[in-house]
Amino acid sequence: MKQNKYDDPAFFKAYAKMPRSSDGLKSAGEWEVFRAHLPKLFGKKILDLGCGYGWHCQYAVEQGADTVVGIDLSEKMLSKARELTGKGKVILEHCAIEDFDADEESFDVIFSSLVLHYVADLSSVFRKASKLLKSKGVLCYSVEHPVFTSNSSQDWHYENDKIQHWPLDNYFHEGKRKTKFLGSEVIKYHRTIETHISALLSEGFEISSLLEPKPSDEMVKKMGWYDEQRRPMMLIVTATKR
Amino acid sequence: MKQNKYDDPAFFKAYAKMPRSSDGLKSAGEWEVFRAHLPKLFGKKILDLGCGYGWHCQYAVEQGADTVVGIDLSEKMLSKARELTGKGKVILEHCAIEDFDADEESFDVIFSSLVLHYVADLSSVFRKASKLLKSKGVLCYSVEHPVFTSNSSQDWHYENDKIQHWPLDNYFHEGKRKTKFLGSEVIKYHRTIETHISALLSEGFEISSLLEPKPSDEMVKKMGWYDEQRRPMMLIVTATKR
Numbered sequence A, B: 001m002k003q004n005k006y007d008d009p010a011f012f013k014a015y016a017k018m019p020r021s022s023d024g025l026k027s028a029g030e031w032e033v034f035r036a037h038l039p040k041l042f043g044k045k046i047l048d049l050g051c052g053y054g055w056h057c058q059y060a061v062e063q064g065a066d067t068v069v070g071i072d073l074s075e076k077m078l079s080k081a082r083e084l085t086g087k088g089k090v091i092l093e094h095c096a097i098e099d100f101d102a103d104e105e106s107f108d109v110i111f112s113s114l115v116l117h118y119v120a121d122l123s124s125v126f127r128k129a130s131k132l133l134k135s136k137g138v139l140c141y142s143v144e145h146p147v148f149t150s151n152s153s154q155d156w157h158y159e160n161d162k163i164q165h166w167p168l169d170n171y172f173h174e175g176k177r178k179t180k181f182l183g184s185e186v187i188k189y190h191r192t193i194e195t196h197i198s199a200l201l202s203e204g205f206e207i208s209s210l211l212e213p214k215p216s217d218e219m220v221k222k223m224g225w226y227d228e229q230r231r232p233m234m235l236i237v238t239a240t241k242r
Helices: A009-016 A031-036 A055-062 A075-085 A122-132 A193-202 A217-223 B009-016 B031-036 B055-062 B075-085 B122-132 B193-202 B217-223
Strands: A045-049 A067-072 A090-094 A107-113 A133-144 A157-159 A162-168 A175-181 A184-190 A205-211 A234-241 B045-049 B067-072 B090-094 B107-113 B133-144 B157-159 B162-168 B175-181 B184-190 B205-211 B234-241
Touching: A009 A184, A045 A055, A045 A122, A055 A067, A055 A075, A055 A090, A055 A107, A067 A075, A075 A090, A107 A122, A122 A133, A122 A193, A157 B162, A162 B157, A193 A205, A193 A234, A193 B205, A205 B193, A205 B205, B009 B184, B045 B055, B045 B122, B055 B067, B055 B075, B055 B090, B055 B107, B067 B075, B075 B090, B107 B122, B122 B133, B122 B193, B193 B205, B193 B234
Parallel strands: A045 A067, A045 A107, A067 A090, A107 A133, B045 B067, B045 B107, B067 B090, B107 B133
Antiparallel strands: A133 A234, A157 A162, A162 B162, A175 A184, A205 A234, B133 B234, B157 B162, B175 B184, B205 B234
16 A cells, blocks of 8 residues: 555645745755756656655756656645646656556656655665666665664654754664654655665666765754754665666 | 774783684674675785784685785784784785775775774775776775764663663764774774765775675674664675776
C-alpha cells in the first residue's frame, strides 16, 4: 500500500503553510546545493518523481528543458502543480513512483526531491530510473539524511527545554519509522548511507556527488535555523547511468 | 607537525592490549567487510599507508601479492611489524603518510586502515594515492565514521550510568578534535562524508563502495559489543583511479 499522506486534508493544509510550499525553492534550505549539482537542463527530457507543487518542474521549464514530466500520488499536490506550471511543457501524471513506467532511455535527467524516504523499496526505484534514463543520464535526488531518520522521534535531545544534541540510535535497523510530521503520523523508511550507495552502484549508476547540505548562513539568519548547522538533515545524491 | 602518538610509551602499551593488536585482523570488527571489498591481491604491488603492526601487509603477502610496502611514522609500530612480517616481501619504511613518495603508477592497491582521521590534509593524501596508483588501481581505506568523530567526547550519552543514545553535534564543523583514546589525549580530524566523497572525486577517483560496517552478530557476542550496532563507528571507502 503506497502512502498518500498529502491527500489527507489536515496534512495538506499544514504542508501548504511551510515556507517551501508557499515561497517555493528559494525557501528550501537544500535548494542551492541541489541546483548547483544538476546537469544542464536546456533541451533535455526531464522526469520528476514525486513532483509535489511542481516547483522543480517549473524550474526545468525555465531552464529551457524540452519536456518535463511530473508524477505524484496526491491529487491535491497535482492540482497545485497544475496552477503553478500552467499549460506549458509540463505533463503531470497521477501515479505512484512505484507504478510509473515509460519507454526505455526516454529521459536525460530524473529528479526526486524529499520523496524517496516514503518509498519502501529503494532499489526498485533506482532500477526503474536506470531503465528510463539514457546512457550518461543523471538521477539527482534528495532524502532526509539517515542520521535524521534513524530514530522515530526525529527530534533533538532536550534538557531543561534546551537543545543538547541530536540523539542517534538504531542506525543499522533499517525499515519503517512511525514519525510525526506536521502534526500527523507519517511512515518513513530509514536506510543507511551504505544502502543508498550500494543500491545505486548495483543498478548501474556511478556516483557523481554525495552532498550533505547545510543551509547557508544567510538562510540560517533569515529563517532562524541555527540548530540546522549542528547535524545533517538532508542527503543529496547525484548518480550517472554508466 | 605530524602526530606520532604511537611512539608515546604509555599509549603504545595500551594499544598493545587492544584485541586488534594482540589477535590481529580477526579481532578487528570491520575486517570482514574491509577484506570482502578488497580487489584480488595476487601478483599485485601493494602500499599500506600507516601499516601499524603490519597485519594488513602480512595478509597481502599471504594472498600472493608481488611486493608490499608498509609505511608508518612510529618506530615502535614498525618494530612490531618487522617481527610479524619477517624478512619476506614486506618492505617497511619509517615515514609519515604526508611525506611518502614513490614513482608514478607504481602500485595496484593502496590500503589505509584507521589512520586517515589522524591526518590534517585528506585531499593531499588522495592526490598522492592517485599519482602512485596505476590506472584502475584501487584505494581502500577505513576511518572512524564522521558520526563518531564529530563530538570531541566521542562517547555515548548516559543517564543514570545507562547508555541512552549517541550524541551527535558539530557535524558540519570540520577540523581538529582533542579526544581521549587509550587514556591519552589524541588529535583527530573530523570531516563530513561529503568531504570524503567530494575529495576522492576531485582527485580522479570513482567511488567503488561506501561501507558502514557493523560488527557481525558473532563478533558482537564474542566481544560483548552490543552497543556497536546502534550507531556507525567506522567508514570504509574503496575508490578506483579512473
